[in-house]
Amino acid sequence: xxxxxxxxxxxxxxxxxxxxxxxxxxxxxxxxxxxxxxxxxxxxxxxxxxxxxxxxxxxxxxxxxxxxxxxxxxxxxxxxxxxxxxxxxxxxxxxxxxxxxxxxxxxxxxxxxxxxxxxxxxxxxxxxxxxxxxxxxxxxxxxxxxxxxxxxxxxxxxxxxxxxxxxxxxxxxxxxxxxxxxxxxxxxxxxxxxxxxxxxxxxxxxxxxxxx
Amino acid sequence: xxxxxxxxxxxxxxxxxxxxxxxxxxxxxxxxxxxxxxxxxxxxxxxxxxxxxxxxxxxxxxxxxxxxxxxxxxxxxxxxxxxxxxxxxxxxxxxxxxxxxxxxxxxxxxxxxxxxxxxxxxxxxxxxxxxxxxxxxxxxxxxxxxxxxxxxxxxxxxxxxxxxxxxxxxxxxxxxxxxxxxxxxxxxxxxxxxxxxxxxxxxxxxxxxxxxxxxxxx
Amino acid sequence: xxxxxxxxxxxxxxxxxxxxxxxxxxxxxxxxxxxxxxxxxxxxxxxxxxxxxxxxxxxxxxxxxxxxxxxxxxxxxxxxxxxxxxxxxxxxxxxxxxxxxxxxxxxxxxxxxxxxxxxxxxxxxxxxxxxxxxxxxxxxxxxxxxxxxxxxxxxxxxxxxxxxxxxxxxxxxxxxxxxxxxxxxxxxxxxxxxxxxxxxxxxxxxxxxxxxxxxxxxxxxxxxxxxxxxxxxxxxxxxxxxxxxxxxxxxxxxxxxxxx
Numbered sequence: 138x139x140x141x142x143x144x145x146x147x148x149x150x151x152x153x154x155x156x157x158x159x160x161x162x163x164x165x166x167x168x169x170x171x172x173x174x175x176x177x178x179x180x181x182x183x184x185x186x187x188x189x190x191x192x193x194x195x196x197x198x199x200x201x202x203x204x205x206x207x208x209x210x211x212x213x214x215x216x217x218x219x220x221x222x223x224x225x226x227x228x229x230x231x232x233x234x235x236x237x238x239x240x241x242x243x244x245x246x247x248x249x250x251x252x253x254x255x256x257x258x259x260x261x262x263x264x265x266x267x268x269x270x271x272x273x274x275x276x277x278x279x280x281x282x283x284x285x286x287x288x289x290x291x292x293x294x295x296x297x298x299x300x301x302x303x304x305x306x307x308x309x310x311x312x313x314x315x316x317x318x319x320x321x322x323x324x325x326x327x328x329x330x331x332x333x334x335x336x337x338x339x340x341x342x343x344x345x346x347x348x349x
Numbered sequence: 350x351x352x353x354x355x356x357x358x359x360x361x362x363x364x365x366x367x368x369x370x371x372x373x374x375x376x377x378x379x380x381x382x383x384x385x386x387x388x389x390x391x392x393x394x395x396x397x398x399x400x401x402x403x404x405x406x407x408x409x410x411x412x413x414x415x416x417x418x419x420x421x422x423x424x425x426x427x428x429x430x431x432x433x434x435x436x437x438x439x440x441x442x443x444x445x446x447x448x449x450x451x452x453x454x455x456x457x458x459x460x461x462x463x464x465x466x467x468x469x470x471x472x473x474x475x476x477x478x479x480x481x482x483x484x485x486x487x488x489x490x491x492x493x494x495x496x497x498x499x500x501x502x503x504x505x506x507x508x509x510x511x512x513x514x515x516x517x518x519x520x521x522x523x524x525x526x527x528x529x530x531x532x533x534x535x536x537x538x539x540x541x542x543x544x545x546x547x548x549x550x551x552x553x554x555x556x557x558x559x560x561x562x563x564x565x566x567x
Numbered sequence: 568x569x570x571x572x573x574x575x576x577x578x579x580x581x582x583x584x585x586x587x588x589x590x591x592x593x594x595x596x597x598x599x600x601x602x603x604x605x606x607x608x609x610x611x612x613x614x615x616x617x618x619x620x621x622x623x624x625x626x627x628x629x630x631x632x633x634x635x636x637x638x639x640x641x642x643x644x645x646x647x648x649x650x651x652x653x654x655x656x657x658x659x660x661x662x663x664x665x666x667x668x669x670x671x672x673x674x675x676x677x678x679x680x681x682x683x684x685x686x687x688x689x690x691x692x693x694x695x696x697x698x699x700x701x702x703x704x705x706x707x708x709x710x711x712x713x714x715x716x717x718x719x720x721x722x723x724x725x726x727x728x729x730x731x732x733x734x735x736x737x738x739x740x741x742x743x744x745x746x747x748x749x750x751x752x753x754x755x756x757x758x759x760x761x762x763x764x765x766x767x768x769x770x771x772x773x774x775x776x777x778x779x780x781x782x783x784x785x786x787x788x789x790x791x792x793x794x795x796x797x798x799x800x801x802x803x804x805x806x807x808x809x810x811x812x813x814x815x816x817x818x819x820x821x822x823x824x825x826x827x
Contacts (some may be wrong), residue, residue: 455679466671473672476689488676565720
């Protein structure tokens with residue numbers, strides 16, 4: 138029980154890192170998405186290169202690059218800052234692909250109908266394409282969010298005191314490494330379950346709202 | 350820029366040595382992981398309770414827990430049970446666990462996606478259940494799962510960078526120690542990142558290509 | 568447990584005998600006590616409106632679907648559906664009945680040749696060479712020898728269906744079951760398949776064919792069986808039934824089909 142308490146102290150930080158990184162990722166994904174859909178070949182090519190690079194390099198490398206690598210004068214990112222920015226931009230690249238796939242799932246007829254009706258771009262995106270795309274994107278988005286929850290453990294390597302960081306500490310001090318790590322594993326599994334359930338509920342609701 | 354070139358000259362061999370270890374780690378965990386994944390994929394749908402529960406246990410933990418937790422469990426945890434493994438062995442074990450759990454799900458999904466008509470075709474021909482599984486369901490299911498499995502292999506290669514935290518002298522830890530001796534972390538992590546990208550990106554393209562190619566045959 | 572018996576007295580007269588076959592999905596009755604006999608070397612066409620139970624009857628014959636009760640006997644291999652059916656009892660029955668599906672059900676990951684050879688190797692224990700020789704012989708008969716090394720996805724629907732027929736024939740079945748073999752094909756392609764089936768009939772193969780091809784039913788089959796609502800409502804000489812249907816349901820069905 139003592140062990141569980143020691144580990145659970147890291148829970149708020151794990152959730153915070155995940156949420157902030159997810160927020161940064163969602164924001165980063167929008168210009169990338171626009172870039173992929175750009176009419177200019179050069180812009181599309183450049184965006185594709187950025188996405189491939191963000192995904193092609195392991196998150197821990199990005200984190201170390203930001204945390205140890207960037208120090209202009211006296212400026213240095215905090216461990217938390219480096220952690221959420223690193224995870225966030227990588228998430229942005231993955232989320233772009235998820236959003237792009239969701240848009241691809243919308244039937245050509247929806248765009249055509251919007252244009253034929255003479256809807257302006259804002260109405261088309263906010264009323265027609267956006268809501269449908271969002272629904273299609275939800276399962277992919279939550280799967281990624283659950284993955285990110287686990288990936289957030291990587292920030293422990295630069296000293297952010299989340300679950301794994303505290304687990305490592307109590308493993309060292311308690312001498313009960315196996316138990317401690319299994320508790321940590323259980324905490325992550327417990328955390329993933331409600332997110333998955335929430336997504337399924339949301340999915341069903343949105344399906345009803347959109348499909349009829 | 351100059352420092353990057355200088356660092357490549359100075360630390361290139363050490364980084365490539367680290368890359369070899371990263372690749373070995375990837376290869377071994379993929380190899381053992383695939384074998385176990387096939388067992389688990391059949392296990393989670395098995396009617397045999399013991400088999401099903403064991404498979405589910407390993408798959409759920411392998412997918413539910415961060416790879417970092419499994420890595421540290423093997424390296425820092427097991428010695429408490431008087432099992433002390435080398436850092437490379439414990440990292441291989443941990444990544445095999447993660448890999449087998451994810452791949453088991455992809456394979457299970459692939460098996461479930463084999464069109465019922467093909468299985469019926471085999472049955473109508475009089476093929477036994479084992480033969481149907483061996484010649485139709487499994488090869489066909491693995492083909493369906495192949496692009497996802499290849500995509501996962503790339504992620505696994507990237508995940509080997511986490512083995513740095515359990516003292517495996519792979520690419521990431523070579524970059525880190527080189528950085529601490531040259532006092533130029535930025536250039537070393539850029540070089541390391543470029544090496545990871547140079548392998549991951551083409552490998553991803555390959556898996557997309559395979560997916561397109563297979564789509565034609567299904 | 569296992570209920571397969573050889574009865575030499577019946578083998579001469581019937582190739583297929585179905586007795587009191589019944590099947591329901593919950594409350595929905597698909598087959599109500601259907602009985603049918605098919606003489607060796609004859610072609611039986613099963614027609615009727617959709618939902619009549621034709622395909623279910625055919626699929627029950629080789630136990631792709633499990634009837635609730637009734638007996639099935641194909642070439643002296645007998646199975647009682649109300650008892651447990653062992654894999655051992657099922658194998659010889661399925662071996663003597665070849666099946667052709669509406670959607671071909673070829674194995675997409677194997678070449679055309681492997682599709683035909685693998686079952687021979689696994690079920691008849693032929694060597695790969697023997698099996699390949701037999702497969703090539705059949706492919707040549709179907710006019711598809713040049714497709715042997717291709718994958719099914721590279722073949723047209725009509726070619727795939729002929730390959731599926733070759734795959735079934737390679738096992739030397741005594742009876743061939745066809746489940747709407749041309750329904751998924753364009754009419755002009757379906758003709759290729761119907762030609763092959765006519766040749767098979769002329770060679771004396773016992774065939775049961777669920778079909779919507781009235782021309783085939785009238786001109787090629789020896790017996791026409793009309794089904795509706797899970798039962799057989801009329802059977803006999805095809806030309807007679809087409810000309811002078813006895814049952815009101817048959818009349819309605821034929822009118823609907825012919826007026827289309």
